[in-house]
Amino acid sequence: MLYFVVGPPGTFATWCGAVVAGLAGRVVGLIPIVEASTLDDISRKILSGNISHAVIAATAPGGRLRAALAAAACPFVIALDDPRLACADLVVGRQESLPVAVRQIASSCGAIMGLQSLPGALVLRGDRDWSDIQAARALADHFQFAVGDHDIAAVLEQIERDHPAPQGDDVSSWWSRLVPSEEALMRGALEPYFSRSETRRAPAISWAPELFLLGDRPAEPATSAIDITGRARCLLHGPQVLLFPGAWSLALTLGFSRDAVDNEFLVEVATDRQLASSGLRPHNEGDLTVELAFLIDDSSDYPVVIRVSTRRAAFDGAVILRGARLLRHEDAGALDAAPPDG
Numbered sequence: 001m002l003y004f005v006v007g008p009p010g011t012f013a014t015w016c017g018a019v020v021a022g023l024a025g026r027v028v029g030l031i032p033i034v035e036a037s038t039l040d041d042i043s044r045k046i047l048s049g050n051i052s053h054a055v056i057a058a059t060a061p062g063g064r065l066r067a068a069l070a071a072a073a074c075p076f077v078i079a080l081d082d083p084r085l086a087c088a089d090l091v092v093g094r095q096e097s098l099p100v101a102v103r104q105i106a107s108s109c110g111a112i113m114g115l116q117s118l119p120g121a122l123v124l125r126g127d128r129d130w131s132d133i134q135a136a137r138a139l140a141d142h143f144q145f146a147v148g149d150h151d152i153a154a155v156l157e158q159i160e161r162d163h164p165a166p167q168g169d170d171v172s173s174w175w176s177r178l179v180p181s182e183e184a185l186m187r188g189a190l191e192p193y194f195s196r197s198e199t200r201r202a203p204a205i206s207w208a209p210e211l212f213l214l215g216d217r218p219a220e221p222a223t224s225a226i227d228i229t230g231r232a233r234c235l236l237h238g239p240q241v242l243l244f245p246g247a248w249s250l251a252l253t254l255g256f257s258r259d260a261v262d263n264e265f266l267v268e269v270a271t272d273r274q275l276a277s278s279g280l281r282p283h284n285e286g287d288l289t290v291e292l293a294f295l296i297d298d299s300s301d302y303p304v305v306i307r308v309s310t311r312r313a314a315f316d317g318a319v320i321l322r323g324a325r326l327l328r329h330e331d332a333g334a335l336d337a338a339p340p341d342g
Contacts, residue, residue, distance in 0.1 A: 001028070001053050002042075003143055004069065006115060007079030008108035009059045010089035012126035015159065016079040019136050021055045022155035023145045028053050037111070038062040038301045060107040060242050062301030066115060074120050075142050081126035083109055083190040084175075092174050098182055099210045099221065102189050106205075107242040107303055109193040114244060131160065185210050188323075189241070207306075207324040212238030215309070225318040228260055232310045235265075236321055240303040243296050247329040250276075250292045252306060253322040258285040260317030266309045269294045271302035279311070287322060 003020050007013030017033050024031050031053040036042040037060045046054065058065060069076055081089075083105050090101035116123050122142040129135035136152045139145075178186075188206030212222040215234030222236040252267060265280040267290050275294035282288050296304070306324060 002046075002056050003054070004056045004058060004074070004076035005079060006058045006061055006076060006112060008081055008083065008086040008105050008112075010081055010086040010126075011093065012081045012086075012124075012130060013057065013059065013079040015130065016077055016124060016139070017055050017057045018159045018162065019139055019155060020077065020143065022159060023136070023140050023147055023152070024053065024055065024143070026147050026151045026155070027145050031055060033057055035059070037065065039064045039068060040301075059104070060111040061115075062111070062242075063245065063297070063299045064301055066111070067298055069115070069120065070118050072120070073118070075122065075144075076118075076120050077139065077142065078112060078115055078121050078123045079126070080112075080123060083193050084186070085126065087186060087190065088174050098185065102186055103211060103239055103241055106189045106193075106239075109190065110242045110244050113193075131156065181208075181210075184208065189239075205326045207239050207241070207326070209321045209323060211241075212236050212306070212321055215307075222321050225255075225257070225320045228263065228310050228314040228317045228319055231313050234307055234309045235319060237305055237307045239324075240305055242300075242303045243326070244328065245296045245298045245300065247293065247295050249327050249329065250294065250306070251289050251325045252292070252308075253287055253289045253324075254280075254308065255287045255320040255322055256282040256285060257318040260314070260319055261285060263314050263317055264311040265319070266307075266311050267292065268307045268309070270305050270307065271296070271300050275304075 003024060005013060005017040005020055007016065021031055021033050032049070032051060033055045034042070034045050034051070035057045036045055037058045039062070042056060087101045087105050090096040090104060091098060115121055122138060124135055133152060133156060136156055140147050140152060185208040188208055189211065192205050209223045210221050213236065214220045214222050214226065215236055222238065226235050228235065250269060261282055261284060263281070267278050267280055268274055269276045269292055276292040278290050278292055280288070280290050308319070
């Protein structure tokens with residue numbers, strides 16, 4: 001038997017997974033917690049480990065896993081947390097960089113949107129249900145574990161030792177150290193999910209340059225001017241974030257130096273396949289915005305990546321990424337306004 005716990009990476013989803021594993025352990029014996037967000041990952045890890053019972057901790061469930069949960073109508077848990085606190089969890093508790101944490105939390109939020117309406121979902125919230133015995137009882141009832149209050153208390157006592165609550169002082173200190181650019185980075189990618197965790201529709205999302213990487217130096221962020229001199233190549237790509245299925249529009253703003261004028265560029269939006277593309281040939285120095293429309297279908301397991309490439313060799317010039325802004329539309333009719341591919 002597999003018990004699914006879906007939620008952003010962080011201490012609350014970890015607590016929920018540990019409670020489910022502890023309660024199930026009282027019924028079927030010790031079971032592992034398997035971190036997997038796609039059907040392929042689940043199959044590989046379950047088969048390779050010869051596992052018959054497990055808690056599946058899915059931080060960013062892919063489209064096929066979401067569809068499977070909907071079709072099976074099986075019980076599962078959604079462990080919701082404030083995206084800001086989940087982000088602080090990763091930075092403070094796991095020492096992740098802010099861009100890495102934002103990518104992970106943004107992907108999780110995008111993947112989880114809409115799951116709350118499924119009949120098998122039990123929604124718990126970190127600000128209300130952390131270490132709460134009633135929440136633990138709700139988990140036991142949801143999965144139909146035949147356990148008593150003594151079992152629940154024993155599981156919670158053990159988890160309190162193994163998974164202590166985050167220190168509020170550490171989180172507050174982290175927030176106070178954020179500079180304006182870091183706060184803007186986080187808010188642009190996550191603010192649409194701050195108070196809309198129960199809606200299928202997300203407002204505009206802004207992805208800052210810190211979330212993108214250089215094409216030929218993928219360990220470096222695309223935060224400064226990129227020299228286009230040399231052969232045709234990918235200049236930048238990112239942010240590798242999952243988006244909720246639906247029709248989306250992208251406005252990508254780039255800045256071009258005088259020497260980059262009249263060079264040919266290609267802008268692409270892709271997952272495991274290309275979703276949209278447009279040729280770009282700036283005729284003046286300065287900023288230029290390219291707009292693309294694309295569709296994320298229900299089967300997508302892959303995050304969205306935006307790529308900017310040169311189409312031919314360049315002798316001089318530089319490009320700088322200003323940022324990307326995305327808007328999800330209510331229906332695919334928005335794609336009718338898409339500019340033609342270049």
